[in-house]
Amino acid sequence: MDTFEEQYNRVQPALKKWISFLLLGKKLEVRNPGNFVAGGPTLIVGNHCGAARDVAVVLSIVPRPVYFTANSEIFSQEAFDSLIRRYLLRHLGEFGLTVNALVKPLKMSFIRFVSTNINKVGSIPVDLKSGKMETRRRIQEYLEKGRAVIALQGRGHVFPRDPHPYVSRFRPGTSAIAFSLFEERGVSVPVTPVAIFGTQKPWLVPATIRVSVGEPMYVGDFVRGSSNEVVERFRRALEARVKALFLDLIRD
Numbered sequence: 001m002d003t004f005e006e007q008y009n010r011v012q013p014a015l016k017k018w019i020s021f022l023l024l025g026k027k028l029e030v031r032n033p034g035n036f037v038a039g040g041p042t043l044i045v046g047n048h049c050g051a052a053r054d055v056a057v058v059l060s061i062v063p064r065p066v067y068f069t070a071n072s073e074i075f076s077q078e079a080f081d082s083l084i085r086r087y088l089l090r091h092l093g094e095f096g097l098t099v100n101a102l103v104k105p106l107k108m109s110f111i112r113f114v115s116t117n118i119n120k121v122g123s124i125p126v127d128l129k130s131g132k133m134e135t136r137r138r139i140q141e142y143l144e145k146g147r148a149v150i151a152l153q154g155r156g157h158v159f160p161r162d163p164h165p166y167v168s169r170f171r172p173g174t175s176a177i178a179f180s181l182f183e184e185r186g187v188s189v190p191v192t193p194v195a196i197f198g199t200q201k202p203w204l205v206p207a208t209i210r211v212s213v214g215e216p217m218y219v220g221d222f223v224r225g226s227s228n229e230v231v232e233r234f235r236r237a238l239e240a241r242v243k244a245l246f247l248d249l250i251r252d
Contacts, residue, residue, distance in 0.1 A: 048154035050199020175234035190216030195245035
């Protein structure tokens, strides 16, 4: 059986084309890409306000094969089609249905490509309506094999009524996984914070996507008190760091 790296390299040419398709009309500016960890286990956390464009951005700038959590709906062509229609309707209103009809042949080609190849690019299916323990377990397994895993925080769009519309409250999963590996395996996994701005602009709308990559953070620097306190302290620190990186982006 082919290794993940072999499958990833085989699908890479087509993947690059679809990344370009998802980012059509967008310019990409990246600050401090050298902060990404080049080898060994690592987690990459960031805000998630631009649906699939966020994943496309990260896949295009991380200099190594990566795993990423993905909405389980995109593994089914029918469910993925419904997801895209809901997205267009939410962002463009009734005009979104017109856009959906106009781009239907291209959209269906994209849906078939993603649903067929999603496993080959390191995806971890996540049921957004169920618990996350199984997802955490699988992520930890990948990290133990020296993989890089993306764990974007949010539901893929902007929440205008939230205190911070572009950076949703971080879930404890990432910090819990890092602490579990530290406590049980003695492995200090670097967690790289990433802030993304501009992916919230709809597809085809011209915009500049700005990304800022922070220095890796380590849960070992936050170990004091109970396990729950450590996980919560690291969660807050990661969220605060991404918010700070994001604010730097929009100030400029």
